[in-house]
Amino acid sequence: MTRKTVSPAEEVLKYQFKNFERIPVKIWDDSKEASMHIAQSIALAIRQKQQDGEHIVLGLATGSSPIKVYQELVRMHKKEGLSFKNVITFNLDEYYPITPEAQQSYVRFMNEHLFDHVDIIKENVHIPDGTVPIESVKKYCDQYEKLIDDYGGIDIQLLGIGRTGHIGFNEPGSWENSQTRLVRLDNMTRTDATKDFGREEDVPYRAITMGIATIMKARSVYLMAWGHHKAPIVQKAVEGDINSSIPASYLQQHKNVRFILDKAAAQELTRIKSPWLVGICNWTEDLACKAVVWLSRQTGKPILKLTDEDYGENSLSDLTLAYTSSYDLNIKIFNRLQHTITGWPGGKPNADDTHRPERAKPAKKRVILFSPHPDDDVISMGGTFLRLVEQGHEVHVAYQTSGNIAVHDHDALRYIEFLQDLMPDTEEGEKLRKKYQKIAKNLKNKQPNQVDVAEVRDIKGSIRRGEARAGARFCGLDDDHIHFLNLPFYETGRRHKNDLSDKDIQIVAKLIAEVKPHQVYAAGDLADPHDTHRVCLDAVIGACRQLKEQSWMKDCWLWLYRGAWHEFAIHEIDMAVPISPQELIKKRKAIFMHQSQKDRPPFPGEDEREFWQRAEDRNRETAQTYRNLGLAEYEAMEAFARMEF
Incomplete structure (x- = not known):
């Protein structure tokens, strides 16, 4: 059997009866396609505002998640004439203290990935200032908040999501009505930032960030998540209760938010991980294997001991019907897994390779x-x-x-x-x-x-x-x-x-x-x-x-x-x-x-x-x-x- 690229919709569901997701989610095959979709949506909004003679306010994120979005926007500027002269931007956050020239500053990041390559008016770019004296930070944050309101609020807000569930630098425990402010960074966030700073002791302990309330006022929000390592926190934010320990879960209350995921980041969502709990499945052999392995783990039983009752009590009755009986299904999946095991990764010479993962010939590969x-x-x-x-x-x-x-x-x-x-x-x-x-x-x-x-x-x-x-x-x-x-x-x-x-x-x-x-x-x-x-x-x-x-x-x-x-x-x-x-x-x-x-x-x-x-x-x-x-x-x-x- 060979691995083929199949969309989640094709592989998983024919009919959907129950939706565990409390936030609209769009799943793409990979982050490049997803990023292009977001960039095209932003470009469309920019051009619409240009036709109406209006400016557009973008809330921008940093980190690895939005890089391909910015690359596509730059491409559209250079190849398709997309202008940024009517664009006003406000960045989510910045480390504190940090100078704009520092290698890790978000000023440098945004210039490198977007601003230096498009025709945006420099006065229209706003990034929190990491050099403000500590005694002036509160006043500065209030002015940043007011400036966003003076421009009419954010039209489109881009977000990533951290392993702690933070959006911007709103760490676990952030309150719902929080606005732009100075915050202390979570230890996990600082550990993750080590890859940019080289040593954990060089990572700042603080940052200036837009608040939850600031983000929630945006008219439209796109949250991006790429990779398996984001899957657990995405599932909690999308399917769990609203909880201050997972700040991204507050987005469940936003009227126009969408989570944009690649397949890897969506792996823990119920409709992907166990779609039989959501509706009637299109039972491919791969999906049947996935379900039987899941059931074995749920019940704590080996595959050959699973019964009709086990299938029935775990929303898998239609699977046994598709395969005649649980007995036949158990044997089929057991044999499939048994046939994957081999001590001959290059193929076993002079052996019947009908049920082996590799060919017997040529004997020496x-x-x-x-x-x-x-x-x-x-x-x-x-x-x-x-x-x-x-x-x-x-x-x-x-x-x-x-x-x-x-x-x-x-x-x-x-x-x-x-x-x-x-x-x-x-x-x-x-x-x-x-x-x-x-x-x-x-x-x-x-x-x-x-x-x-x-x-x-x-x-x-x-x-x-x-x-x-x-x-x-x-x-x-x-x-x-x-x-x-x-x-x-x-x-x-x-x-x-x-x-x-x-x-x-x-x-x-x-x-x-x-x-x-x-x-x-x-x-x-x-x-x-x-x-x-x-x-x-x-x-x-x-x-x-x-x-x-x-x-x-x-x-x-x-x-x-x-x-x-x-x-x-x-x-x-x-x-x-x-x-x-x-x-x-x-x-x-x-x-x-x-x-x-x-x-x-x-x-x-x-x-x-x-x-x-x-x-x-x-x-x-x-x-x-x-x-x-x-x-x-x-x-x-x-x-x-x-x-x-």
């Missing part, structure tokens, strides 16, 4: 394992990597990006000092020593979150390459099978990357064409908070589609792996590779080769555990889930989904 960062290969599928090599397949690993922003300065400095000590006492050696001294000085004088100079990025990239080689060699590869692609989109020196380009796709396509693989593994871990995994996956898919008509590509299968940030749901898994206790230890050792990512990497995401701990816990959880469903018990499992391209 050519394999490319694409790793977005220089450690995703061993973190996410290290056990399978080892198994493929041990079973005699020709395995290539391709590291798609340099990973050079994810090295601590102190690690780079230690590396530079090591190089200095190795320099010979010659004229050339002295010249190189001075070069390294200059680079070391640059590092020592570097300001928080300052972009590294090219020489420092080269050194950090070299550190990651050395670690990647060590990990791949530990898994059994020689240097001829280790490839560093250094895709250009990544090389900005900053967390924010460039868009995927044709050049990136061509680099990936060139390697695929050289190897002519039977298997391609790529990261499908779309909860990656840096978005690098998504871009790298798009590069692989783009390359595969470009080469699709080549005769050898007809025998190439694309497998997606996860594991660094979260795992596939059981019903999404097409291949589960068991890992023994000994293999799990070997996988851990391969991960340990990436010393610069040990203990606490520069960009740990929302999970406090080390990468090896996350990987092992997830692999064990997958194995335990299979066990709870009544299947064989394994120490750990790595999971994969096959994708058409």
